Amino acid sequence: MKLSQLVSKRYKETPADCQIASQALMMRGGYIKSVANGIYTLFPVTKRITRKIENILREEMDAIGGQEVMFPVALPASMWEESGRYQSVGSELLRFADRSGSKMVLGMTHEEAAVHFARDVMDSYTQYPFMIYQIQTKFRDEPRCRGGLIRVREFTMKDAYSFHTSQADLEDYYQKCYDAYNRIFARAGVPQVVAVAADSGMMGGKISHEYMLLTDIGEDSIVLCNECGYKANMEAAPCIIHNEPGEMEDLQKVSTPNVKTIEDLCAFLKIPAQRTCKAVVYQENLTDKIVVVFLRGDLDVNETKLRNYLKAEIHPAVLDENSPLAAGFIGPVGISKEVKVVFDRSIQGIESMVTGANEADAHYVGFNVARDVGEVSYVDVAKAVSGGVCPVCGKHSIRIERGIEVGNIFQLGDKYTKSMNMTYVDKDGSLKTPIMGCYGIGVGRLAASVCEVCRDDYGPIWPISIAPWHVQICSMRAEQEEVKAASQALYDELTRRGIEVIWDDRPVSAGVMFSDADLLGVPVRVVVSPKGLKNGTIEISSRDKAMLEKRPQAEAADFIENYVREELKKLNCHL
Numbered sequence: 001m002k003l004s005q006l007v008s009k010r011y012k013e014t015p016a017d018c019q020i021a022s023q024a025l026m027m028r029g030g031y032i033k034s035v036a037n038g039i040y041t042l043f044p045v046t047k048r049i050t051r052k053i054e055n056i057l058r059e060e061m062d063a064i065g066g067q068e069v070m071f072p073v074a075l076p077a078s079m080w081e082e083s084g085r086y087q088s089v090g091s092e093l094l095r096f097a098d099r100s101g102s103k104m105v106l107g108m109t110h111e112e113a114a115v116h117f118a119r120d121v122m123d124s125y126t127q128y129p130f131m132i133y134q135i136q137t138k139f140r141d142e143p144r145c146r147g148g149l150i151r152v153r154e155f156t157m158k159d160a161y162s163f164h165t166s167q168a169d170l171e172d173y174y175q176k177c178y179d180a181y182n183r184i185f186a187r188a189g190v191p192q193v194v195a196v197a198a199d200s201g202m203m204g205g206k207i208s209h210e211y212m213l214l215t216d217i218g219e220d221s222i223v224l225c226n227e228c229g230y231k232a233n234m235e236a237a238p239c240i241i242h243n244e245p246g247e248m249e250d251l252q253k254v255s256t257p258n259v260k261t262i263e264d265l266c267a268f269l270k271i272p273a274q275r276t277c278k279a280v281v282y283q284e285n286l287t288d289k290i291v292v293v294f295l296r297g298d299l300d301v302n303e304t305k306l307r308n309y310l311k312a313e314i315h316p317a318v319l320d321e322n323s324p325l326a327a328g329f330i331g332p333v334g335i336s337k338e339v340k341v342v343f344d345r346s347i348q349g350i351e352s353m354v355t356g357a358n359e360a361d362a363h364y365v366g367f368n369v370a371r372d373v374g375e376v377s378y379v380d381v382a383k384a385v386s387g388g389v390c391p392v393c394g395k396h397s398i399r400i401e402r403g404i405e406v407g408n409i410f411q412l413g414d415k416y417t418k419s420m421n422m423t424y425v426d427k428d429g430s431l432k433t434p435i436m437g438c439y440g441i442g443v444g445r446l447a448a449s450v451c452e453v454c455r456d457d458y459g460p461i462w463p464i465s466i467a468p469w470h471v472q473i474c475s476m477r478a479e480q481e482e483v484k485a486a487s488q489a490l491y492d493e494l495t496r497r498g499i500e501v502i503w504d505d506r507p508v509s510a511g512v513m514f515s516d517a518d519l520l521g522v523p524v525r526v527v528v529s530p531k532g533l534k535n536g537t538i539e540i541s542s543r544d545k546a547m548l549e550k551r552p553q554a555e556a557a558d559f560i561e562n563y564v565r566e567e568l569k570k571l572n573c574h575l
Helices: 021-028 044-063 077-083 111-118 167-187 262-269 303-310 415-419 443-453 481-496 510-520 530-534 553-570
Strands: 032-036 039-042 066-068 074-076 095-097 103-106 130-139 154-164 194-197 207-214 220-225 231-233 252-255 277-284 290-296 314-316 340-344 353-356 362-367 398-413 435-442 471-475 501-504 524-528 537-542 548-552
Touching: 021 032, 021 443, 039 044, 044 066, 044 130, 044 154, 044 167, 044 443, 074 077, 077 103, 077 111, 077 415, 111 130, 111 154, 111 415, 111 435, 154 167, 154 443, 167 194, 167 207, 167 398, 167 435, 194 220, 207 220, 207 443, 262 362, 277 303, 277 353, 290 303, 303 314, 303 340, 398 415, 398 443, 415 435, 435 443, 471 481, 471 510, 481 501, 481 524, 481 530, 481 553, 501 510, 524 530, 524 553, 530 537, 537 553, 548 553
Parallel strands: 066 130, 194 231, 290 340, 471 501, 471 524
Antiparallel strands: 032 039, 074 103, 095 103, 130 154, 154 435, 194 207, 207 398, 220 231, 220 398, 252 362, 277 290, 277 314, 353 362, 398 435, 524 537, 537 548
């Protein structure tokens, strides 16, 4: 490919509204063009990258027995009504009616489609286990699009679905997928991706893992242990802290005029937040019932844990003059019977705390749960914190980092097969319900995530396994016949050997040419210049600046081919 013929454009200035580095570089470098909020056109350069990611995905899925299929993007609502998700999933699911008035959805995930496909085809135990996968467009009406391809509404995803006759068989295959995913990310050039225990969310099931690329711009908080290697998403990590009990004190009501926040309360009474009992108020979506969570004042509520405990969707409460609660002064003593109360285990064992008195401008000091409320059930609904206790090794070694979710795997059990009446005939002639696993990777998100961590200030540094081309030839003074002839000869020879080459044949300045080369991020750069040719040499360097060589013109093709092959081999890839 000649750069002069490439359908693309690169920009000196960063477009407005770019939130993170990878988005800015991909917008400047001619990788993506915004069409609408969270919807992008991919340029040819990006399609070359995503196609290579897709090839890695296909190779690894095929290697563990996967068979590729293709499900529709537009699906009848009846399919989602069978599983119950048509009602339970929120506005992220795009619902519409076709011209005949039939209810339809755009697939944001395809568990229902997989069961619909397989239930009339795989009806005997002799056909199990099996796994089907697709690489397909999906649509999720995401309310908080950000970071270019990191969080979008329309996206391409590899999603796979395995079907099994026993839990043991599912667990065995789940491990194969777990290992395959580690290979996928290593081959894509980001071996620093970590698998963390996760909450299954709307997907259902009891066991799931997310694959997180650790980076400061990540949206998710990851809980890690420095001692034993424990890893979990914040949504799934237990919050374990050891409280100093202190001494029991008498319960006393004190005047706290206009002191409504924990920060103000601690300043007013000159106490640490760890000695306060904080109230956080929610409402259940379906009933509007008020839920009050009491937890230690220095902690925050993990809303996913709370949803799972309540088995209900929630939102922050809106309190008005008719509310049974005194906003800013809520406490467990004498709280209204109209509300549901949840006690987080972070306040268990503390003998004396400060909490709201359930009346304006007043708090209690000396509050003790057992004495002043009675026997309660404690649950874990708080977010884990740095310095907390690891649930595996028991040490105060927890740290919190940020990460981008680039993949996920779930043990779904029979959530979908049972609700959609999928059965098979077992060896004894009885009808049984199969169980499922599902396994997803967002293709565009992975490309953007790689860009986020594999870059410098000037552009991406694409791993050679997914780079748009292996080599970029930069012809200095391309209009000179000697430079043009040498570049053409090298281009033809490398192409003949199976090396992917982009040739910048434009009559532009060296500054423009190298700036564009940085934005394209091709791993190997070859400079053909009048000065070099006069000395019989060609300059070869790597985008990451780890390699710089001047090789005789006659040896350049051999050196480049060997270098490319060795770099691919490091990532378990090949020409």
